[in-house]
Amino acid sequence: xxxxxxxxxxxxxxxxxxxxxxxxxxxxxxxxxxxxxxxxxxxxxxxxxxxxxxxxxxxxxxxxxxxxxxxxxxxxxxxxxxxxxxxxxxxxxxxxxxxxxxxxxxxxxxxxxxxxxxxxxxxxxxxxxxxxxxxxxxxxxxxxxxxxxxxxxxxxxxxxxxxxxxxxxxxxxxxxxxxx
Numbered sequence: 001x002x003x004x005x006x007x008x009x010x011x012x013x014x015x016x017x018x019x020x021x022x023x024x025x026x027x028x029x030x031x032x033x034x035x036x037x038x039x040x041x042x043x044x045x046x047x048x049x050x051x052x053x054x055x056x057x058x059x060x061x062x063x064x065x066x067x068x069x070x071x072x073x074x075x076x077x078x079x080x081x082x083x084x085x086x087x088x089x090x091x092x093x094x095x096x097x098x099x100x101x102x103x104x105x106x107x108x109x110x111x112x113x114x115x116x117x118x119x120x121x122x123x124x125x126x127x128x129x130x131x132x133x134x135x136x137x138x139x140x141x142x143x144x145x146x147x148x149x150x151x152x153x154x155x156x157x158x159x160x161x162x163x164x165x166x167x168x169x170x171x172x173x174x175x176x177x178x179x180x
Contacts, residue, residue: 031169042138
């Protein structure tokens with residue numbers, strides 16, 4: 001049983017330390033109490049790709065820095081296929097099969113993140129660097145997968161507090177991949 005983080009870097013303009021961000025995301029997920037077989041994808045894309053996703057899925061024109069796409073909304077449940085109800089016969093193969101919980105995908109555009117990083121300089125230990133911004137966006141995207149939002153002021157305050165807790169627990173400027 002393990003949490004797997006998949007990384008895809010589909011842009012070439014900005015260097016992305018894939019190992020570092022994979023370990024960082026894994027630590028954040030563990031702090032969010034993810035255990036057992038679970039999968040999460042972190043994808044770095046260019047401005048054109050994020051713009052297309054933003055328009056297609058959010059109905060908004062232009063680029064954004066991060067998008068989250070939850071996949072499974074409830075943990076895998078036992079039962080027979082195709083409806084997973086508890087009635088009916090189950091084969092031994094079905095009893096031994098356990099599908100991983102698919103948390104979802106977080107898509108980040110380093111180019112837009114770099115442009116936005118200066119806005120956060122001086123807030124909550126953020127120095128305006130791309131690394132600080134990527135760490136914030138990874139945490140932000142993961143929290144969206146867990147249903148947190150920032151549309152209302154009360155929700156935004158709770159989400160921002162949790163972002164800062166997770167960053168303080170797991171993010172160190174200039175740390176080596178996997179180091180906390």
